[in-house]
Every structure is written in C-alpha cells, then in structure tokens.
Amino acid sequence: MEMRVDFKLADMIRVGSSRLAGLMCLAVLGVAQAAPPADQMARGEKIFTEKCALCHQPNGAGVPPVYPPLVHSEWLGTKRDGAVKALSEGLSGPVDVAGLHFDNLMPAQILDDQQVADVLTYAGNSWGNENAAFTADEVRAGRSKSRFPTYEKLVESAEYRPLPAAPSGFTVREVAKSPEFLTRLAMDPVRKTIYALAQLGSVYVLDMSAGGFVQMIKASDYLEMDKGDLATMGMTVDAQGRLWVVSNQKRTESVPHQNEVVIWRSSETVDGHPAKLQPWLRTRYPYGVGPYNHGVSHLAFGPDGMLYVNSGSRTDGGEPGNDPERSTGGEVDITACLWRLDPRAEQPKIEVYARGIRNAYGFAWDDAGDLFTFSNGPDYSAPEEMDFIQQGRHYGFPYQFADWPVKPGFPYAHTPPPPPGLEFTPPVVNLGPAGGGSAAGLSTFDAHSSPGGSIWCGGDFPPVLRGSFLVTRFGNLLGPPAAPDDVGFDLLSVRVDKGAAPHLTAKVTTVLAPLARPLDVLSIGRGRVLILEYTRPIDFKSKTGWLPGRVLELAPIQ
Numbered sequence: 001m002e003m004r005v006d007f008k009l010a011d012m013i014r015v016g017s018s019r020l021a022g023l024m025c026l027a028v029l030g031v032a033q034a035a036p037p038a039d040q041m042a043r044g045e046k047i048f049t050e051k052c053a054l055c056h057q058p059n060g061a062g063v064p065p066v067y068p069p070l071v072h073s074e075w076l077g078t079k080r081d082g083a084v085k086a087l088s089e090g091l092s093g094p095v096d097v098a099g100l101h102f103d104n105l106m107p108a109q110i111l112d113d114q115q116v117a118d119v120l121t122y123a124g125n126s127w128g129n130e131n132a133a134f135t136a137d138e139v140r141a142g143r144s145k146s147r148f149p150t151y152e153k154l155v156e157s158a159e160y161r162p163l164p165a166a167p168s169g170f171t172v173r174e175v176a177k178s179p180e181f182l183t184r185l186a187m188d189p190v191r192k193t194i195y196a197l198a199q200l201g202s203v204y205v206l207d208m209s210a211g212g213f214v215q216m217i218k219a220s221d222y223l224e225m226d227k228g229d230l231a232t233m234g235m236t237v238d239a240q241g242r243l244w245v246v247s248n249q250k251r252t253e254s255v256p257h258q259n260e261v262v263i264w265r266s267s268e269t270v271d272g273h274p275a276k277l278q279p280w281l282r283t284r285y286p287y288g289v290g291p292y293n294h295g296v297s298h299l300a301f302g303p304d305g306m307l308y309v310n311s312g313s314r315t316d317g318g319e320p321g322n323d324p325e326r327s328t329g330g331e332v333d334i335t336a337c338l339w340r341l342d343p344r345a346e347q348p349k350i351e352v353y354a355r356g357i358r359n360a361y362g363f364a365w366d367d368a369g370d371l372f373t374f375s376n377g378p379d380y381s382a383p384e385e386m387d388f389i390q391q392g393r394h395y396g397f398p399y400q401f402a403d404w405p406v407k408p409g410f411p412y413a414h415t416p417p418p419p420p421g422l423e424f425t426p427p428v429v430n431l432g433p434a435g436g437g438s439a440a441g442l443s444t445f446d447a448h449s450s451p452g453g454s455i456w457c458g459g460d461f462p463p464v465l466r467g468s469f470l471v472t473r474f475g476n477l478l479g480p481p482a483a484p485d486d487v488g489f490d491l492l493s494v495r496v497d498k499g500a501a502p503h504l505t506a507k508v509t510t511v512l513a514p515l516a517r518p519l520d521v522l523s524i525g526r527g528r529v530l531i532l533e534y535t536r537p538i539d540f541k542s543k544t545g546w547l548p549g550r551v552l553e554l555a556p557i558q
Helices: 036-052 080-089 111-123 137-145 153-157
Strands: 091-097 100-106 169-176 184-188 194-198 203-207 212-215 230-237 245-253 257-270 275-285 295-301 305-310 336-339 352-356 361-367 371-375 385-389 429-433 451-456 469-475 489-497 503-510 518-525 526-535 548-557
Touching: 036 111, 080 111, 080 137, 080 194, 111 137, 169 203, 184 518, 184 526, 230 305, 245 295, 257 295, 275 371, 275 385, 295 361, 352 503, 361 469, 371 451, 469 518, 489 518
Parallel strands: 184 230, 230 295, 361 451, 429 503, 451 518
Antiparallel strands: 091 100, 169 548, 184 194, 194 203, 203 212, 230 245, 245 257, 257 275, 295 305, 305 336, 336 352, 361 371, 371 385, 451 469, 469 489, 489 503, 518 526, 526 548
C-alpha cells in the first residue's frame, strides 16, 4: 500500500482545533427576502453563540486577519451548497472576504440537518444580510455531496474509539487531540520539546502536561499555499535545536508538471523555539504518473551526522503513465531511493545512498548503527518490505517486489527487465507470529498494511521491547479483494536476527491494536513512546470519513 503525497491525502478533510470551531458560515448579502421564521432565528442565534461567536464575534465582525467577518458578506446567497458543505465537512485554505485575505482552518460542525439550517438562516439574516431561510431538506441535499453524506456518518466519524488494551507492564493514555491532520512527531534532543508537523505545513508544540497543542509556525509563514497541491510529511530536530521540514508541492506552470521538493531549516529562535523556516535545498522532478506521487517524506540524522531522506516513487510499479501533462517515463534518478545530505553544506548536493526503495515512510538505526527501512508495496499485493540498508545496494523496485521472481512482465505487464548485472538485496523475512509472518516466512509484512514511522528501542526500554524496532502500520486503504479490511491499524515490535546476513529474519509481535491509522511513533525517554493516530476510525470496513486523530502515550509501569 502506498504512502503517497496525498494518501490520497489531498482528498482527506482538512480540519482544525476546537478553538477554530467558529470559522464556518460566511454569510452573504443577497436579494431581499421574506423575513425568516422567528423561532428559527432564535434557534440559530443560540447555536451561533455556542459555536461561532468565539471567533466571528457576537456582532459578526470577525477578528481580521484571523477569522473573517460575516457582516455584509457575499457567500450564502450564491453558494448555498458550499455553506452547507463548510459546516458538514469543514473548510480549509485561503479565502477572500470583504477585501481581506484569510487562511485558516475550520472543523466540521456536529449539527443535525435542522440545526445547520437554523444557524445558516440566522447568519444569513443578521448584520445587514438578507437571504432566504435554509430548510432541513436543503441541508440534507447539500450534505449528501460532502465527505460525510449524512449527519449519522459525521457523528460516527467524529467518535474517538476506545483506547487499545495496554500490553502487560505498560499503560496507554490519550495525551492530546490533534488540531488538524498531523503527519510527524519530533523531539528536540536537548530541550526535550516535542513538535508536531501538520499535513499542510504548520508546526505545533505538544504540551504534555496541559494535554494540548500550541501553534508555533503557521504554514503560510513559509509556504506558498496557493501554488499547487501541498503536503509536508517529514520533520526532525538537530543537536543545535534547528528544525528541519520537507515539503512537496505540485507545480503546474510547465509541462510535464513537477513535484517541487524543499527542505526547510530554521534560522532563528523565538521564546526558545525554532522559527523562521528558510529553504535549504530545493529540487524538482516530474510529478507522479497518476495517484502515486509518494514524494519526499521522512528525514533523520544518522550516526555519521549526515541527513538521510526518503524519496518515494512516482509510480506504483514503474508504469509509464499516459497523462499528457505528466512525464510518461517511470522513475527518475532521485526517486525510489534514499538520499544522504551534508547538513553543514550551504549548497547541499543530493547523494543517492541506496536505490530500489519504493517508499520508506519510516526508517531507523539500531544500536550497532545499522539502518533499516520500512516500505510500502505496490497495488499488486506484494508484501510490504523491511530492508537492511547498505550504501550502494539496490533493493529491487521496480524490477522486483519483496522476494517475488525477477522476470520481465511480472507482476505487471510493464515490469521492466533489470539492467544487466544488477543485483538485489533481499528483504528481512518475517517469521511471525504477527504482521503476516509465519514459520515459512514472509518478506516482510502483510500486503497493504502500510508501515509508517519507526523507532529503535534502546537501553532505556523494558526488556520485552529493548533491542527491537517499533513500527506503526497505517492500515489497508484498498480493501477487499486486495487485502483484508482491517490489515494493519497496529503497532508492531520487530526483533531482527542478523545471523544469516544478507538473509536476515525477524520475530514480529503485536504491541498495540487496534489503532486509528497510526502514522508515526516517537521515543521520549525512559521507555515511553508517543503514537500519532492520523484519524479516528480503527478499520477500513466501516467506511467512515476521516477527521483529525490524537496522540497516545505508551509507557512502562514504574
């Protein structure tokens, strides 16, 4: 299963924190209408006071440039379906209101059809606005076109599932609910401050004691939000406390369209935190042939002090593609590989450290300094790979998947023959009992289970985890018949046996399950880890929509 730039990330709802709950009905001035029913206006005013007035103010004036005004606005009269959708699924991105530019986030509102009609009617007939009253039937029809087509689906999607049972000797607790969709966690190695990266570029500080997030860097402070589809999926902090973030943005001003990759580095601090992200490396390559532009994601500093970066594939399995606006070639020199960069360089050059790695959303080093990646496999249901990475080696993609035979046309008709003399290093074999492994072995995890972030469990961990990797699995995104509905959705312990190198094996056990599409994991000391749940559903089969998830803590009992 691919972890691509949009996941389909660009298709997911982008919503914010409860403090933004008021950023909703952008009312409009329309043609004069008969006065709406007084009882509906009264109900709508009550809802507005509870849900909207915090940000838009009781008089509808808003708080420019953060929250837009509703006075003499223009939206409800001409975009009534859009107003319904804004309340039903949330709203994000830039908008212009009353000549001012706003760029913020709004969560979906947990209101039934009549309540949505009431509050839109109130906003559309206050502060100089005059519009026809909304009805529950109109809202029901508009909601059907949203990400959550019924109120019942919205309610189901909004529920946080019960915490998974903690393994023996550990506790599990919820630390904080995410303010928007988050993709990474990182910790300052000196100050121990914990940072969270949003899919759309904002950076937050996680306050463990208060159980909440504080926005530190706003995406629009450094990113061109209106220049094309955007995703930020990699973040780390160096020993000097500098923040490093990688962004991917689709640029369409030329053909073929390009994926612009920028690694940003903080240049100063404010109140002890990194600030003012500036571009450190900028490069481009042809955007993916279809939905498979995985982009550049995880970045981390290795034992050698160098910066390692995953550059995912721009194809599913090396296919040429047929979109005239995109390159019809397969992979290029800097995709489906692992980069190594010198963080001391002011004009860094990309060194390809290893190739044939489809999309290693997670990688980590063990205590011997050996590097292992955890990659997402193709749609054709090959197992997801764990690879022991050594410089200059090739790990198969797009010529070989897992340990399947190497021959032209297998498993896809377009699978090319490998270049003469090219040798592949085999994946780690999973001997079970979890993650799809068995006594016969699997290379390496269940197909479509989507391994994500990973860490090494060092000497501060209890013996049951010490000396193993922890790996999140985001979970199946394709569903049957490609894979069982609920494969993944868990945290695994992977204990590697290097005795038969290069044919390494691993014992794999389940640590936590089910989890709500866990995407990253972070060690925070004394054997404690944070687990980033991207959203709220803990399975595929329920087909519920996605809202932002939360951060959990797994900690040993002291």
